[in-house]
Amino acid sequence: MKSDKYENNEYYRMQNLPYEKFISYGSKSLTDSELLAILLRTGTRGIGVKELAETVLSKTARYGNGLLGLYHVPLKELQQIDGIGRVKAIQLKTIAELCTRMAQAKAKGKLSFHNPKTVADYYMERFRHENVEHIMLLLFDSGLHLIEESILSKGTVNASLVSPREVFIHAFQAQAAGIMLLHNHPGGNPIPSENDIKVTERIEQIGILADIPLYDHIIIGDNKYFSFKESRLMAGMPYSGSVIQEREG
Numbered sequence: 001m002k003s004d005k006y007e008n009n010e011y012y013r014m015q016n017l018p019y020e021k022f023i024s025y026g027s028k029s030l031t032d033s034e035l036l037a038i039l040l041r042t043g044t045r046g047i048g049v050k051e052l053a054e055t056v057l058s059k060t061a062r063y064g065n066g067l068l069g070l071y072h073v074p075l076k077e078l079q080q081i082d083g084i085g086r087v088k089a090i091q092l093k094t095i096a097e098l099c100t101r102m103a104q105a106k107a108k109g110k111l112s113f114h115n116p117k118t119v120a121d122y123y124m125e126r127f128r129h130e131n132v133e134h135i136m137l138l139l140f141d142s143g144l145h146l147i148e149e150s151i152l153s154k155g156t157v158n159a160s161l162v163s164p165r166e167v168f169i170h171a172f173q174a175q176a177a178g179i180m181l182l183h184n185h186p187g188g189n190p191i192p193s194e195n196d197i198k199v200t201e202r203i204e205q206i207g208i209l210a211d212i213p214l215y216d217h218i219i220i221g222d223n224k225y226f227s228f229k230e231s232r233l234m235a236g237m238p239y240s241g242s243v244i245q246e247r248e249g
Contacts, residue, residue, distance in 0.1 A: 018050060032066050033057055039095060044083030052083045056092065064129075070096040071129050100125045113144050113180065113215070120218050120225035127184035127220045135162045135183040139176035140215070148174050164203045171212050179207065181217040190221030192228070200228055 018034040027035070036053035043049040059081055060069030070092055078089035103125040111122045127134055133155040139148045150170060153162050162181075171179050181203065185191075192200070200217045207214040216229040228234045 036067075036092075039091065040088060047083055052081075055081060056084065067096070067099070068129075071100065072131075100129070113138075113140065113146065116216055116218055116225070116227035116230055119180070119182070119216070120220060120227070123182055123218075124220055124223070124225070127182075128188075128222055130184050131186050133183055133186060135181065137167055137170055138180040138182065139171060139174045140178040140180070142177040144178065144215070147176055162199055164199070164206050167203055168206060168210060168212065171210075176212055178213050178215050179203075180215045182220065183217075184220040188222030188224070190219040190224050190226035192217075192219055192226060192233070197233065200233070204234055 018030060018037045021029055021034065022038065030038075033050060033053040033056075036056060037050040040049050040053055040056075043052045047055075056078070057066070057069070059077070060073040063069035063072035075089050075093055078084050078092055079086060084092070104122060110118045112118045123136070127136075133153070134151055135153040135155075137150050137152050138146060139150075141147055148170075152166060152170075162183075167179065167181075170176075181200065183196075196217075196219065200214070203217075204214045214234070216227055216234070218228070219226040
């Protein structure tokens, strides 16, 4: 039975409705704005907390659908929303980062460098939000255990170049027995460019000569990935799936 305070005070009811819904139906019953309302806790003068949460989502929509926009929206822009001060803006940005880290932690439990899908899932949250291309080099021992990972290049929105020479300097220094490349496409489409294909071919050929094989080159898109290993674009690599793979979950 609801208390008289809850029944008779409209402002109190509007402020706490998401809490009541959570208690009655669980967190999965809540909309994105209701989840944010619980985290924001209070609104501002003349604006209920749920309305404030909806305003936040509408303002961040141009940076990404739903809650994804929170990851990209600048802190200062959040603070321009009436009712969102510095503390609440930091809280919102922290929520976005926590979500990213939780998704990566979940994927880590399934991570196998023999399986391109699990590699893509693990690195997806780190790179799918980036606005420029990042090229990462993964270095392995003979048992395909990760020795080291390093960012080789941060490019422009359109393209990023990587030097095969730089790749194998890293590999020799780490005494790696094998390597893997991974990079993101900020536009969301993971299909490789002509330059992606040429660079991969060069690195694969040098790797064969240096006895440091390139195991795969994975391109991260928006909830999608492309694996050179799976696509038959790498010599001697078996085909094990469709060209572009949709991320599950």
